Amino acid sequence: MEGYPWWPCLVYNHPFDGTFIREKGKSVRVHVQFFDDSPTRGWVSRRLLKPYTGSKSKEAQKGGHFYSSKPEILRAMQRADEALNKDKIERLELAVCDEPSEPEEEEEMEVGATYSSDKSEEDKEIESEEEVPPKVQGSRRSSRQIKKRRVISDSESDVGGSDVEFKPDAKEEGSSDEISSGVGDSDSEGLDSPVKVASKRKKMVSGNGALKRKSSRKEMPLATKRSTGISSETKSTLSAFSAPQNSESQAHTGGGCEDSSRPTFWYHETLEWLKEEKRRDLHRRRPDHPDFDASTLYVPEDFLNSCTPGMRKWWQIKSQNFDLVIFYKVGKFYELYHMDALIGVNELGLVFMKGNWAHSGFPEIAFGRYSDSLVQKGYKVARVEQTETPEMMEARCRKMAHISKYDRVVRREICRVITKGTQTYSVLEGDPSENYSKYLLSLKEKEEDSSGHTRVYGVCFVDTSLGKFFIGQFPDDRHCSRFRTLVAHYPPVQVLFEKGNLSTETKMILKGSLSSSLQEGLIPGSQFWDAAKTLRTLLEEAYFKEKLNEDSGVMLPQVLKGMTSESDSLGLTPGEKSELALSALGGCVFYLKKCLIDQELLSMANFEEYIPLDSDRVSATRPGAVFAKANQRMVLDAVTLSNLEIFLNGTNGSTEGTLLEKIDTCHTPFGKRLLKQWLCAPLCSPYAINDRLDAIEDLMAVPDKISDVADLLKKIPDLERLLSKIHNVGSPLKSQNHPDSRAIMYEETTYSKKKIIDFLSALEGFKVICKIIEIMEEVADNFKSKILKQVITLQTKNPEGRFPDLTIELNRWDTAFDHEKARRTGLITPKAGFDPDYDQALADIRENEQSLLEYLEKQRSRIGCRTIVYWGIGRNRYQLEIPENFITRNLPEEYELKSTKKGCKRYWTKTIEKKLANLINAEERRDVSLKDCMRRLFYNFDKNYKDWQSAVECIAVLDVLLCLANYSRGGDGPMCRPVILFPEEDTPPFLDLRGSRHPCITKTFFGDDFIPNDILIGCEEEEEESGKAYCVLVTGPNMGGKSTLMRQAGLLAVMAQTGCYIPAEVCRLTPIDRVFTRLGASDRIMSGESTFFVELSETASILTHATAHSLVLVDELGRGTATFDGTAIANAVVKELAENIKCRTLFSTHYHSLVEDYSQNVAVRLGHMACMVENECEDPSQETITFLYKFIKGACPKSYGFNAAKLANLPEEIIQKGHRKAREFEKMTQSLRLFREVCLASERSTIDAEAVPKLLTLIKEL
Template identity: 30%
Template sequence: SAHCSIEKKDHDEMAGSARSKFEWLNSFAIRDANKRRPNDPLYDKSTLFIPPDALRKMSTSQKQYWNIKCKYMDVVLFFKVGKFYELYELDAEIGQKELDWKMTVSGVGKCRQVGISESGIDDAVDKLIARGYKVGRIEQMESANQAKARGVHSVIERKLVHVSTPSTAVDNIGTDAVHLLALKEVTLASSGFQVFGFAFLDYAALKIWVGSVQDDDSSAALGALLMQVSPRELIYETSGISKETQRTIRKYASAGSVKMQLTPLSGIDFSDAAQIRNLIHSKGFFNASTESWLSALDCTMNQDVVICALGGLIGHLTRLMLHDALKNGEVLPYHVYKTCLRMDGQTLVNLEIFINNFNGGSSGTLYKHLNHCVTASGKRMLRRWICHPLKDIDAINKRLDVVEGFIQNCGLGPTTLGYLQKIPDLERLLGQVRSTVGLSSLLQLPFIGEKIIKKRIKTFIMLINGLRNGIDLLNDLQRADHGILALYKIVDIPSLSYLPELIHKFEERMQNEFPCGQVSDVNANGANDLAALMDVFIGKASEWSLVINAVSTIDVLRSFAAMTLSSFGAMCRPQVLLKDDVPVLRMKGLWHPYAFAGNANSLVPNDLTLGQDLSGLNRFALLLTGPNMGGKSTIMRATCLAVVLAQLGCYVPCTSCELTLADSIFTRLGATDRIMTGESTFLVECTETASVLQKATVDSLVLLDELGRGTSTFDGYAIAYAVFRHLVERVRCRQLFATHYHSLTKEFASHPHVSLQHMACMFKPRSDGNGQKELTFLYRLTSGACPESYGLQVAAMAGIPKSIVEKASVAGQVMRAKIAGNFKSSEQRAEFSTLHEEWLRAALAVSAMDGQPDDDDVMDTLFCIQQELKSHFRKAR
């Protein structure tokens, strides 16, 4: 205890001394390079103002450090001193906190410091990056003897050579793609719509994608981009995006499959497209790309906005010293919606495509269900495919042909699996080899240069061996008649006549130089020879990329087959029909593919038709009722997932499935308050529903669940009625519309294009034998409207105490009797809302026609009108 108190006292004295010496680092004094304080909206936390007097008093080595640190305050900077790497002041606090290093006072200017020997630096950097820090290394560019040769008082030259971040990490990052996304927003003067230019980098694969999306108030397209890309970090121009966009980014930052870091940038150009073009040309950026970056731009809309986003990414990468990405990065076009089934951001969330709505994990998601891939590049391709289901019947059937070949040929799957299991992450290995082309300055650094050379050799050997296995797989599939010849109609496979011989030459050369993959000391000549050999190899990068793409495609289609064969419910090949007059969706034995946690006994298949049935009726709208927890949301999601799977070219969870192509899926499943983004339930409902009404076409699939419950009963019913009628009579698209408004079912009971169905339930005797009955959900889709809402029974099942449920039941009966007895038609009729009065008249008329008045709706209506009148009278007083 006494020892601990002495240590704490020493630490406090150390901290106090540092605070007085580096006063400009303290929270009460710190400023950015433009002398702005943290409470300034334009404060740049990445820079630091150091008073000139303080800088003048520093030694040369101190100035080396602080001249760099003042530009990288957001980066933990390791400073190389001899055979050690040291952290100072605020960075030292991080080293002490995160790595449990002991703090001392020494080093550059007798400041607080922690450190590690050069043998442990890589592990320390990896740990800090894994915890979300950006980490840079200031390296010695010469030895001590070389510095002395320049003069007795010369200080060793040091430079910041590289900054690693969570969004640009290469090692220990798993199989999922890690993306850094740059975003540029502009508002179109003509329409008021927002256009977002974007550029995102997968640094491990050395690929950059560029594109743009146009959006409305719903931010659906931006949401789709963020869910598809799932960036680890999003960079944007300070004060360059609107408040609405900031709210959308915050929403999807928590909804994505990875935690997104938001980084506003100051001093980096996002605005001058012409200047950015000139910069790319003058610096020779992207010259090593197999496809010209200009060709990628030609495939995008709003090119100036895209260029601005790319400029922001270039500025950020330049600051991080990631010159290999700028020099050798491959630039590709990216389309959020083009030529694919459109699913916006909210739909990807609602359908639990990548993350579940329970805990934000991957279990219980479509991606998890489909992912039987073995290769890392296959897993990433699967995610890209899920984001972009096909809208081409021929392309869908070609995929299905390959999947069917895997299913019917029982020996093909295991054989293919054997090859795939030997294949490393070829996509990233090729990116790492490409990154070394023409960049050899780091090889001259003491200690670090040797490590880089050894890593290059190991990477190159792994890539060559992996490509050999991939080429062998393609050769085997090509030679044998496995019934999956359609594979060669799906992907471009390079000529296999010369590739095996070519890859053998590279294997032979590396085996001679480095037997059994053993990497010993490599001299300068050996390093140069290796660089020359890798340059020749990269000259064939387009062929290697085709091999990798083909192998990844085989892995994904084999995964579809594996999912089908391991399914515990019926699966079938979907029949994708040419559209005649009307879109159709006919499914028998439909079940949700992963809602039952592998329990086949709980699976309840259902038949569902949207569009023309076999009798000729064209009921493309299904009005769905039933109790909460009765399975409405499950069957709605299952319908959407079956369409997505079919258009992916995968078998679907049905005994039979026929459909015409859907161009988009829109979902409004439940009213979720966005408390953190400052939006109410009703506002969210209106915004998202308006977006559906504006964008849905006759070929869309629309799911709306409990529309209107975010406001009063009358307004909610009016909205639900108007929206449903518009979709049925104007848009005429396939739709499932779940509602608790029973009068809505009466209104559309005889409509020729509407089918009334409900999720069945029944009362069964309780298992405890007390003579009472309990509500049992059957999860079966049944014709007609649900006779009751069963609200009190569901409340009891959900765990509401029995005493409260009983009191609610009694209160409901009393309320009905009171309102029915006391409400008089002469009571201030002039004060009624016209909408409410008309709705009440229509509800009573429908009930009268039906012969069985709907007490639930009528009593609710009367009660709510009474409450509004009371509110009006209170205000009048």
């Protein structure tokens, strides 16, 4: 049925008839049982079935046909998954339902029969152009409700396999609202539909519009008797069931049409001006023109003149939005035409209507699911609504002097453009599929010098589901390090840029790192505005009028005001260092305006300045002063986030095995978003870190309380997004001039109910938050942590408290209207005292009604007739109905005869007319107030946005702290509180990890417990041996755990400075300002960068930006080039890191000559991953290497690369040949070393006594 989802079911024989197929002509129905808590069964049209391949299949994932987030459907899928693992005999045991869900002799109603009833005469022109013969109707129309689509599990019957492709029958195409609008069933059906709805149509949708339980699902097979025989074609068709092939075949062969009527080419494919080689944009530019605009299309005027009015309008919209998929409203359906219909069939599984035009559609209620499915696949969707009723159209035409046929069509307008980066999740769009933010990024770039070594970026990025804007401008290096970090911390799903503005390096980033994001170039000036035009537009449109105080001067948020020139009091001149940022905002505002969401987002005035994390470094005289600022953050760039697998793993790009997955036990969506930001930018100030650690200790000390709080947190919805939704609905700007305010929606009641449910959900959420604060206040006095006390203390009770007192507001909204009545009816009737306009209108109505009653009493006394009563309805109310026997008397002159009936006459007076006019005026004011009541109610709620948002922010912090406390007390082994010390002259930077474990790995590949390790860099315990060794050279066998050890060190440092306990026995360190990583070997094909180039680029970034307080992790640098070149580069990098920068470094290598060179260097310490060798001999294929995964002092003598070759199953003879060659290389290297030592000794006048044994040892080895 309309908007209903797919539901897994099992095909089996009817319990009484002994067959699972009913066939009547070309109509075939299949007997199924639905997987549910209470199974039901019924007969389903064959075309409403598709094979089910499991809940992990592509079709069941986000964007797939079978995707659903409803719990009842997910449970049904689990049962279907279990059935898939059974054989046919075992599956039959699941068939437990003997009773049908409905009487089995009801008839089926076709969509086409009712769809055409939704159309007016002026709508019935366009389909005649398709040259479709009229559909021959039977002697009577069926009146059956439409079944929703079902999912069929494979191997439901014993019919053998077949290569016959399944295609829906022409007669059955119109049997589902969800996949077909029925357009094309008759040549009298057209495009431009009025608002009138036929009464038959109401039978198709249940009252609540949604499937709650299977008992509400109606299974109604054909009323006529089934055929006793089943055709062989039907059997083979069912066995070869394949929906994807069907969709694909429809796209190329005409889909739902009969074989004999299928066009060789669709109508739009025959249009010469639409073919790729002849296509032009709206300004008639060819695709090879540098200014070609791919988002527009030139449509010849003579072609438009030949179209019907409705199709002419469609082509006009399409010509200006050629890159959008147009969902065009016709009656109660959204229609897709021509090239858009092909997308609908291929991507959404819709079905073509009959005719030469590609044409498909679906009902209004299903818009959210279908639009979201296309958007997730990278398409952009335009929702075109009917914004005029036929009556309004007639009134408009009467005012026109000259009326053409194109004027006599109801007006339609684009009401919304939805893209990946502009989803707001309104009631029409559906709910978000994930909790994390998706950003729309607008950027502008300016190169500072001709060499391109320095550049400046202006950026603006926004999460449209929250309405929060970030805007900033910053210089960057030739590697675009800051820009790469930005897109890693705030990953954009869509990027806007000025055409011709971006440098080659930036384009490479967009092509490589952001290849999965939508990218759109905007025309300079007209689309991507400059800074001055941006400021002028923001002020002219008065976006911020409602949120800002008019007395505050320039009507701009504080962040934007700070970017204007101080000398310009009007705020129209951009500041010198903000032009690029404001221009980037201009590109963003233009695009939001194009998507018709600029008013609702900008009116929130929610702006924050973006400042790169590494742009606020302090060059202090004292070592510890660098970390004195509480807001300083550790820098984790894009490379480090990727290499340490903090958010996404490197295997399949999911969160599996990442630090985020391990730590994240947040209960609220806004808590999850905050945790991600905390992990992106850990703290640097020891004071702030220790305060968070104190908070975790405080929470772990009250386990009963945090258990109660955790249960309450689970009940809280995504309040941050709900606040944005409530603002959007209540926006007065949008209600005044947005096309949606004029749209004619058939499911308005459903949408109103959703809005009210969202609003009531927000109120309930804030009530739960207040309960949480009450629980935490009981123990707040015992807490040491300042941040914890701040977020759970009311502002009214303590000046340091940040949580607002919401009690008065919540009580006010509790009594504002009848919540249950509003939830049930979708209408809000405010209670007395809440809405002054509504209250005044009601008072005026009562006053006028009372006045009219008093006037009636006066007239009764005046005439002497007690039987006089008022009569009439609407504007003819309050006529004095007087019996005829009293008429003979002299009536007052002001009595005016209005109507008569047998036995009496009815009169009006001037007084009655005046009082009635006053009453009607009051009633109209009441109705206007009621009509706008929901918007004004939401608007009044939004007036306290700051308080609501402050409460959400406090609970988000509490949720994240609870999450960290939960991890800290529930580790898989010893957990310790990190000790963070200020770096001083007597406390140089160091890292001391003892008994530390990898936070994301609890077991080894072989199932053993993870081996803890000590990682000591620059520690006092080591100084006696190695002095202040800040660099540790890590060696060891291949697969011995070197890379894991380095990732472990990086992750533990991140966790410690986030303010979390870590899996170790001891953790002591001075703050780390930045973590650098050079791990793994991979190229960037999309960016045109080789493996070795990537290595050197990452190394260059390290050498450029590393400070004495950084942590550097370098894994096998130099392996991407020749051995000697790689060794030389590695040697030089180690020297720079150890002796000049002096930062904490773990440097793994297989270059043993490098180890020998630094074996006596006091700035470098040696360590290796231990292993045990059994059967060590000349034949490496006979050796057995046991990895001990223990990090110990000293260098590893060999890398045991041939052991890895053995594990990889290389042939033994290959390994042996390789080993012999390796021995030759080793001898050659030793000979060179001996020759070098002899030469050096001969140059000296005396031979050192220690050198002689060394030379003898080398000779013996040779």
